[in-house]
Structures are given as C-alpha cells and as structure tokens.
Amino acid sequence: MADTTQRVLSLLNLLQSRPVWTGAELAERLGVTTRSVRRDVERLRELGYPVRAEHGTGGGYQLGAGKALPPLLLDDEEAVAVAVSLRLAAGGTVAGLGEAAVRSLAKLDQVLPARLRSEVKGVIEATVSLDSPVTAVDADVLVALARAIRTPERATFDYTKADGDRRERRVEPYRLVAAGRRWYLMAWDLDRDDWRTFRLDRMAAARGTGWRFKQRDAPDAVEYVRASITQAPYQFVAKVRIAAPAEEVAARVPSTMAVVESDGSGHSVLTAGADNLDYIAYHVVRLGWPITVLDPPELRDAMRVLGERFTAAGG
Known part of the structure; x- marks a missing residue:
C-alpha cells in the first residue's frame, strides 16, 4: 500500500511538471506497466484530480483544471518559494494581498517541515523592501491568529499601546481585517469583557492556547473595526x-x-x-x-x- 501511494504521488508530480505525457513515458519514468499507469490515473480521479486522456497522435495524459483546486505536490524549492511569497504578502511587502494570502499561509505552515521552515525564515530575514505599500507585520502573528480563529481557540499576544505600555492580552479572536495600510484583529478581550480592536503591527509572540471557546454573537467585523479606527x-x-x-x-x-x-x-x-x-x-x-x-x-x-x-x- 505504501509503494502504491508513493507511486501515485510520483505520478501526480509528473503530471504537474509538464502538459502532456504518453502512457509509455509515464510507465518508463515510474518503472511500471502502462496498465499500472491506467489504474493509478483512476486513483487520482477518485481523489478529485481531473486527469484527461486523449487517444491518437499527440495525445496522452493531461492534468486538467477542475471545479475545485486539488492539493499541490511541491518539491522543497517550490515549497520554500511559495512560503516566502505568502509571508512577504501577508507581512505587507507585496502589493495586492488579501485575506487569501493569510489563509493560504496558515494552511501551508501546518504541513511545512521544520527544515524548510527554518530556510523560509532565513530568506525572510535577509529580505528588505524599498517601498512597502502597507505597515509590515510579523507573518507568524498572522498565521497564529488565523489558526486560532479557524479552530476557534483562545489566543494570547504581547501588545504595545501607543503610549509604549506593553502587556500580555488574552482574547477570543474573531476576525482579521485588512484596512488601508494596516491589519487589525477584532476579538473579545477576556480581561476587559468586551469587544476590542488590535493593530497587528503592535503585536508580538501571538499564540493559540489550546482552550477552545463557543463563539459569541458579534457585530459586523468590518463596521466595528471601521468605527474603532475612525x-x-x-x-x-x-x-x-x-x-x-x-x-x-x-x-x-x-x-x-x-x-x-x-x-x-x-x-x-x-x-x-x-x-x-x-x-x-x-x-x-x-x-x-x-x-x-x-x-x-x-x-x-x-x-x-x-x-x-x-x-x-x-x-
């Protein structure tokens, strides 16, 4: 079973690497028969990958675009490149980002091996931006809060107020909101027993606590943050x-x-x-x-x- 799984993943990797493969080419690369290739193609289709098969001259197997994006198989270099790009976008050094960058980064961060995680961190630390369109934030803060919101679980972070006062805050995180040049968190403040808005560029050491909570009735996040900051x-x-x-x-x-x-x-x-x-x-x-x-x-x-x-x- 393990050999079959590895072969199917290898087949997926090959199909993602170029537009069309003949059955004979795939069989040779995988070291199996063309019949085994056909069975593995069916396994990929059962998993939701839209693999097309065209007969005749110029035909072969092709990975098509489906209604839903299936998981991507990335090698080490590709994974590092994607993670670095998402962290730069989420951190505010790439224009045109959105909440999608944060969601994608949170998903990728869950499966990124430790050896690649340290490599990504090294690239980020060695990178500066001449002109940042937004106030930069720590991508680790974004990832930690995005995870806590999705779970949902209580979170803590160190927060520095405008007057320089720095304290640990305990919250039930609700939504991340990108507004203008900054990121904000709308959360229920456990110490103040009320909704609050926090600037992410003033946060450090954000982390989930593992304590789950039942979400409260909440005001509209966009309107609440808009009123808070204006x-x-x-x-x-x-x-x-x-x-x-x-x-x-x-x-x-x-x-x-x-x-x-x-x-x-x-x-x-x-x-x-x-x-x-x-x-x-x-x-x-x-x-x-x-x-x-x-x-x-x-x-x-x-x-x-x-x-x-x-x-x-x-x-």
Whole structure:
C-alpha cells in the first residue's frame, strides 16, 4: 500500500511538471506497466484530480483544471518559494494581498517541515523592501491568529499601546481585517469583557492556547473595526452633512479616515474622529460640496477660522 501511494504521488508530480505525457513515458519514468499507469490515473480521479486522456497522435495524459483546486505536490524549492511569497504578502511587502494570502499561509505552515521552515525564515530575514505599500507585520502573528480563529481557540499576544505600555492580552479572536495600510484583529478581550480592536503591527509572540471557546454573537467585523479606527481613539467625533450622494463621497474619502452613510435625497453624513478639529475642517472643506456641521459645535468655530484664513490669504 505504501509503494502504491508513493507511486501515485510520483505520478501526480509528473503530471504537474509538464502538459502532456504518453502512457509509455509515464510507465518508463515510474518503472511500471502502462496498465499500472491506467489504474493509478483512476486513483487520482477518485481523489478529485481531473486527469484527461486523449487517444491518437499527440495525445496522452493531461492534468486538467477542475471545479475545485486539488492539493499541490511541491518539491522543497517550490515549497520554500511559495512560503516566502505568502509571508512577504501577508507581512505587507507585496502589493495586492488579501485575506487569501493569510489563509493560504496558515494552511501551508501546518504541513511545512521544520527544515524548510527554518530556510523560509532565513530568506525572510535577509529580505528588505524599498517601498512597502502597507505597515509590515510579523507573518507568524498572522498565521497564529488565523489558526486560532479557524479552530476557534483562545489566543494570547504581547501588545504595545501607543503610549509604549506593553502587556500580555488574552482574547477570543474573531476576525482579521485588512484596512488601508494596516491589519487589525477584532476579538473579545477576556480581561476587559468586551469587544476590542488590535493593530497587528503592535503585536508580538501571538499564540493559540489550546482552550477552545463557543463563539459569541458579534457585530459586523468590518463596521466595528471601521468605527474603532475612525472614531474611538480620538478626542473629538465630528458629524457633517454633505450635499452629495454617499457613494460619491465614499469614493473620495478613505474608509480608514471616516464613515460615510446615506442621508436620503442625494445627501450623506460623514463621521470622523480627530484630536484637532482644524484637521477635520480642512479635509471636509476640500471635498468641495456644500456642508452642514451637525456635531460638535466647536467644529463650526474651526470652520469659521479656516474661512477667515483663506480670505486673508486671498488678499
């Protein structure tokens, strides 16, 4: 049975290495008869691999594309190349990544041998990026949290706050959210007994504890993180009514800067946080649409002062 399994894996490796093989070529490479090749091809088909067989001149066996991607058989060099690429993408040094990179990395990391794991780590440590499109995070942190979310199991990590205070946090992880230039974790904080948002670039030593938990009723992860990063950390939360449809305003305002909601009849409400109201006044005015300040009243004063500055500058 072990010999048969090894032969089937070898057959799969050959089919992945080039487009078409004749039965005789496969038999010679595997050291078996063409009849054995046909039986092994049937075994691959039973496992979900779409192996096509074409008769006649130019025909042979070909691994086709199926509805679902079957497992890939990678040699050492290929596995290292894929792992390095995924870690660079997940860590923020490759543009156009997504949550898919993190999921793929978590799956690959589970089956990567220790000898290859150390090789991947060496390549990553020797690699720098001239221009990173996002704030870099430790790929090991992403992998650990992705696993804990999938299980699900409680996790711990060391977290450094904006003021430099570093403490261990214990959470029930719920979702990873990529927003703008950063990664965030939405989790139930076990010590504060409430939902919290954590920046992954401030984390270290993330790990699952092995303690499973029953998932709680949770708010929408995207909306919760959006509100957390655009409003919660700031001294002021401003609301402004804009005479423009929400979709047009949202197209010009980064989702990490403000929340834009429809207000009916071609209007929208923008909600944003800041420690300096002059900052909000400037960015809202530069959008170019008529606005009405809803809250706080101090924002009206900031708008008036900004207008006086523009008038004085125009001479």
